[in-house]
Amino acid sequence: MTKTLSYYPGCSSQGSGMHLDTSLRAVMAKLGVTLRDVEDWNCCGASVGHMDGGHMGMFALNGRNLANARAAGPEDVMTPCAACYLNTHYHNEKIREDDKIRADTNEALAVAGKSYDGSLHVRHVCEVIVNEVGVDNVRQQVTKPLTGLKVAGWVGCQTVRPFAKTDRGGMWETYDDPQFLDDFITACGAEAVPFKGKTKCCGGSVSVMSPDKTMHLMKDILDEVKSSGAEVVTTPCPLCQTNLEMYQTEINKRYGTDFNFPVVFYTQLMAVAMGLDPVKDAALHQHLIPADCVTARAK
Secondary structure, three states, rough: OOOOEEOOOOHHHHOOOHHHHHHHHHHHHOOEEEEEEEOOOOOOOOOHHHHHOOHHHHHHHHHHHHHHHHOOOOOOOOEOOOOHHHHHHHHHHHHOOOHHHHHHHHHHHHHHOOOOOOOOEEHHHHHHHHHHHHHHHHHHHHOEOOOEEEEEEEOOOOOOOOOOOOOOOOOOOOOOOOHHHHHHHHOOOEEHHHHHOOOOOHHHHHHHOHHHOOOOHHHHHHHHHHHHHOOEEOOOOOOHHHHHHHHHHHHHHOOOOOOOOOOHHHHHHHHHHOOOOOOOOHHHHHHOOOOHHHHEOOO
16 A cells, blocks of 8 residues: 555654654555654643643644644644544544634644644554554565564553544444454464453553552553463553563562563564564664564564
8 A cells, every 4th residue: 555644753752662663664664654744743741731731731732733734734643652642633533523622722823823724633553554554464564474472462551442433533443352453463473362451551651650559550461461471562552661661670579570571562573574674673672671582583
């Protein structure tokens, strides 16, 4: 396929989620999708924006990104981050549906000489892969299948909630037992192990600020990973990836466990399976816990 999408990378792409951004760009190029970055984008306000920015501040932040995307063209806006998707999609739908909200948002945007008419469609990259690219097309690009690699597909609590089963969300997945990540894993030639914790919460941004309050949530997920027999965890969410990887050492100290599971993005699995460079394209060198088991299975 050949398609152009407006791409909103989100703040994590500049730091803790750089390896998601790098591998996504490489994989999408292989799949025939051209990403046009939203120019001069800003934070969508995820997490902290709700605490201090207020209702209108959130519309202004997201409206500004959408105005910049619309100024470049009518293509759908795609983002890889669960929090960015929830924020951007939600505010876009409200601006599109509600005349007063749209007017108030444009009043704020006018200060910067911008406006937004609500005409864009905001999508999550996983929905785009499922509904437009197609898992079969991912499979067709695989030249080095990850044969024998046992992978726990951890979706997290936000990627499929609450929009995955809505018309504007693409009607692409279920909330309680999502299968898309298992499909991505098997398309790469790996084994998607039965994993009961696929939609469990890691504590999100609370884990970053107050890990003492959420360490037990992450331990529960890691217990499920260990029980599944997986060698590696894969996830679509940058915050999930950061939390589950970063806190394993502390969890081991606190609970007497011995967790040492690599936590990678599904796009990194795809990049390696597609024969792309493990460092330049998959960015596997950016992990705290080495994911050598991934490259070792690429034949």
